[in-house]
Amino acid sequence: MDDYPLLNLFWTMLWFFLWIMWLFLLFKVIVDIFRSDDLGGWAKAGWLILALVVPYLGVLVYVIARGKSMGKRDMKEVQEREAAFKAYVREAAGTGDKGAAAKGGPSVDELAKLADLRDRGAITDEEFVQAKTKLLI
Structure with a gap:
């Protein structure tokens, strides 16, 4: 050394x-x-x-x-990957176009709308339970 x-x-x-x-x-x-x-x-x-x-x-x-x-193409690719990831998360969570409702199950949005109607007093508790049961069946 x-x-x-x-x-x-x-x-x-x-x-x-x-x-x-x-x-x-x-x-x-x-x-x-x-x-x-x-x-x-x-x-x-x-x-x-x-x-x-x-x-x-x-x-x-x-x-x-x-x-x-070269930098613009990098940014475009990052944005496309981010959009694809967000779309995948929405689909997996069931809030996108191809959610649980498209597969025959209840949609989280539909259940949330029913709960909101009940909370505002537009429907009674019995009507909420009946509509929820229809969605879940």
Whole structure:
């Protein structure tokens, strides 16, 4: 360890971490090339060849030329995933269009409406029980 000074170890680690960061960026650029809808087949092939043949320069040029749209595509994907997750949760909870009522069972919304009618005095307790029994059967 005496023949490898601490400063050289620092520089080696710095270059190693920069190389790892560049690898992450390279994979992100390659994924973005294939995900991009506004590029045709030849343009995708050209960007891919540039990113793989001249890797450092190709990634840098891609990020400079298409970085803004790259961020927009990322945001769009996040919003689509969030909307899909929310729709799944609504469906699983039975409050969506394909809830329990569509499957033949009572809907949580229908039971809540009945309870609200009873609480406001629009229907009596007996009418509430009868309507609830109809929903549950």
